[in-house]
Amino acid sequence: MVQFDSALLYLALSALFSGVFIYKLIKNKVKIENASVCSLLSLFMLGIVCLYVVSGRFGLTLFIGACVLYYISIPVRQMLSTQGKAVLITGCDSGLGHALAKHLDERGVLVFAGVLDKDGPGALELSRVCSSKLSLVQLDVTNSSEIKTVYDEVKSRVQDAGLWGIVHNAGVLGYVADGELLPISVYKQCMDVNFIGAVEVTKMLMPLLRKSKGRLVTISSMAGHTPIPGFAPYAASKAALSMFSAVMRQDLLKWGVKVAAIHPSGFKTNIFGSQEHWSSQDQNILDNIMPEVKDDYGEDYLATLKDLHHQMFTFSSSDLSPVLEDVCHALLSTNPYSSYTPGTCAYLIPCLFRYFPLWVYDNFAKLTFHIHRNILPRSLRISQTHSKAD
Numbered sequence: 001m002v003q004f005d006s007a008l009l010y011l012a013l014s015a016l017f018s019g020v021f022i023y024k025l026i027k028n029k030v031k032i033e034n035a036s037v038c039s040l041l042s043l044f045m046l047g048i049v050c051l052y053v054v055s056g057r058f059g060l061t062l063f064i065g066a067c068v069l070y071y072i073s074i075p076v077r078q079m080l081s082t083q084g085k086a087v088l089i090t091g092c093d094s095g096l097g098h099a100l101a102k103h104l105d106e107r108g109v110l111v112f113a114g115v116l117d118k119d120g121p122g123a124l125e126l127s128r129v130c131s132s133k134l135s136l137v138q139l140d141v142t143n144s145s146e147i148k149t150v151y152d153e154v155k156s157r158v159q160d161a162g163l164w165g166i167v168h169n170a171g172v173l174g175y176v177a178d179g180e181l182l183p184i185s186v187y188k189q190c191m192d193v194n195f196i197g198a199v200e201v202t203k204m205l206m207p208l209l210r211k212s213k214g215r216l217v218t219i220s221s222m223a224g225h226t227p228i229p230g231f232a233p234y235a236a237s238k239a240a241l242s243m244f245s246a247v248m249r250q251d252l253l254k255w256g257v258k259v260a261a262i263h264p265s266g267f268k269t270n271i272f273g274s275q276e277h278w279s280s281q282d283q284n285i286l287d288n289i290m291p292e293v294k295d296d297y298g299e300d301y302l303a304t305l306k307d308l309h310h311q312m313f314t315f316s317s318s319d320l321s322p323v324l325e326d327v328c329h330a331l332l333s334t335n336p337y338s339s340y341t342p343g344t345c346a347y348l349i350p351c352l353f354r355y356f357p358l359w360v361y362d363n364f365a366k367l368t369f370h371i372h373r374n375i376l377p378r379s380l381r382i383s384q385t386h387s388k389a390d
């Protein structure tokens with residue numbers, strides 16, 4: 001029988017250590033996903049085992065030792081100076097890349113802002129608003145000769161210091177619809193821009209990054225590790241990108257280069273496209289599907305597709321700062337994480353997929369992502385009506 005005194009002692013120690021942990025976690029702005037929740041739960045279980053099974057002095061020492069180890073493992077937030085650090089960001093014409101270029105420029109980083117159109121409104125705004133240290137570079141990540149030109153430009157500018165960071169931000173969503181309906185061109189475009197483009201930029205600029213023992217940061221997506229209905233091309237390309245980042249992290253350990261992947265949820269940017277884009281994509285689908293597929297799904301079902309983009313845009317956040325903060329942490333912290341999950345539920349939704357039965361996640365996804373909740377494909381509606389009549 002465990003003595004009342006021992007139980008009280010364990011309770012007091014747990015309260016004391018909890019306070020100390022929470023203080024250090026908050027002080028260092030450690031988010032729940034980086035707080036090693038599993039270790040905390042294991043610690044709790046260990047406390048019970050030490051009290052009831054091991055007991056005595058040995059049990060107490062084991063429990064205190066484990067608590068001290070957990071405390072030491074909480075990362076301390078320490079940022080490096082931006083002085084002399086050069087970072088290349090792809091896709092700075094709009095959205096997250098554009099905001100990040102401004103943010104890093106303000107913090108004193110030497111930014112190479114890759115843009116698709118050097119004379120476009122996004123590029124013009126960057127040169128108007130940012131410091132003279134920011135360089136605009138023409139960079140379509142699917143164009144090998146532009147990547148080589150950027151390499152030459154960056155190399156001549158940074159010289160022996162090397163390039164501190166690459167942020168793979170350029171990306172396209174293509175279109176959101178059932179995977180069967182989407183044209184193969186959308187799959188190819190997503191793969192080319194979101195995955196192959198990032199790989200080619202990495203391969204070309206890596207010698208400059210190895211020189212500085214810098215940082216490789218990839219903006220993937222929550223869809224890159226959690227299946228979201230309607231996102232087949234985009235999610236597949238982001239999954240490839242996330243895995244590329246994970247393997248590169250291991251490959252580059254020996255060079256002292258640190259690698260991180262960012263998996264944001266929804267943010268209001270140009271990625272969801274415009275009314276004209278949706279109309280042309282609708283037409284693209286109608287022009288490319290076989291007549292029997294068109295017949296099975298029905299034109300009224302196809303007509304609801306563009307509502308999805310509008311719904312996604314509405315539910316996204318207009319505050320881009322969580323992504324900017326996480327990219328800055330990945331680039332400038334002395335202890336960057338290998339994965340970041342900025343945005344609403346960007347950590348919780350993947351947990352639901354990974355740790356719960358699949359039917360729980362499937363029902364959650366059906367309700368949450370609003371993919372054709374109100375309408376079924378035509379032939380399914382017909383068969384449902386027939387079975388009700390029978």
Ligand SMILES: NC(=O)c1ccc[n+]([C@@H]2O[C@H](COP(=O)([O-])OP(=O)(O)OC[C@H]3O[C@@H](n4cnc5c(N)ncnc54)[C@H](OP(=O)(O)O)[C@@H]3O)[C@@H](O)[C@H]2O)c1
Nearest residue numbers: 091093094095096140141169170171221266267269270271
């Ligand atoms: N917004 C979100 O909710 C969200 C969520 C998860 C992940 N992400 C990821 O975050 C990254 C930034 O997206 P965003 O939301 O900021 O969307 P965005 O506003 O559309 O920005 C994407 C940028 O990439 C550029 N781009 C497109 N194709 C390119 C190419 N071949 N070469 C170089 N640049 C190219 C775009 O140029 P144009 O403007 O000229 O097309 C644009 O500047 C993407 O990788 C995206 O997948 C976004």
